[in-house]
């Protein structure tokens with residue numbers, strides 16, 4: 001059995017196939033520019049064989065892109081605990097409420113999963129310099145993995161991103177540029193300069209491997225629930241990489257016969273001040289409209305238009321899921337409740353996910369007896385200012 005069963009890449013829009021090897025961003029077919037997904041050869045892999053391996057994202061290495069163990073750049077990301085939220089659950093009559101607690105990842109958020117995979121592959125495929133736009137956490141993670149990989153890292157973030165993210169990136173040796181604009185303005189600068197500068201663009205879903213790192217949350221969830229899946233997964237959504245990745249993981253696991261065909265309802269949570277996905281979902285649209293005046297203190301949710309919005313919306317509909325908005329005040333309350341009931345000092349994005357659950361229960365869209373997983377995607381320590 002090879003270390004990785006990675007076989008090819010394919011476009012999520014037009015289906016075009018690409019070889020693995022050259023550094024690729026998005027589909028290069030005329031007028032397409034779809035996000036690329038990694039495809040793996042079919043093989044009989046026993047899920048039990050993964051049980052004794054170290055609990056990082058590379059534990060599922062046959063279904064991960066690194067071709068050789070020695071290529072892996074790891075800081076121990078993944079293996080986040082699934083916590084039974086007993087006190088909040090008892091208060092709200094939800095006996096099967098869980099939090100997937102991602103704050104303990106290296107650099108304090110689930111972004112470590114995606115950037116661990118992306119930096120591993122960028123280095124293995126020959127990149128020397130990476131660049132990306134960020135809402136904060138992705139920049140910190142990219143900078144840390146670039147540091148340990150020995151790559152140069154260029155980070156572009158909106159000027160009003162919490163200060164800690166710039167300090168963190170610079171501590172890891174990254175070059176940080178503050179931009180007067182939103183994250184997609186930062187992305188445009190990366191796109192304009194990358195060829196002249198020799199940067200490999202690791203913007204989410206504009207390269208194929210961040211989603212591979214994030215999909216491991218789906219593998220972990222299945223294992224956490226004894227190789228079944230929960231009824232509802234509630235995910236605070238910026239670029240949507242984790243939601244897209246988990247859905248991919250569910251399909252891969254079904255092909256491996258690790259799980260059956262049942263799927264959770266996927267819920268995308270955004271902020272009242274930046275809600276392109278809930279708006280498009282409510283209007284029955286296949287793509288979202290850019291939210292030009294995006295504002296929320298949850299910097300990870302301040303994404304005016306996700307690059308792969310078409311995938312997010314497809315998954316929400318295929319799963320019979322929902323798209324919900326939460327105000328900043330509600331997020332603050334959610335953060336306080338996760339902290340004071342469950343001992344988790346969550347990022348506002350995690351608070352948003354918990355508040356969304358309460359809204360959906362009130363609207364009778366979640367039955368309180370269902371198995372519900374709230375993603376606490378990052379630590380609250382970075383948002384203290």
Ligand SMILES: Cc1ncc(COP(=O)(O)O)c(C=O)c1O
Nearest residue numbers: 137238239240241300349377378
């Ligand atoms: C803490 C936190 N939660 C959620 C998100 C959104 O993640 P995604 O881009 O995968 O939707 C981010 C993105 O920056 C984040 O930092």
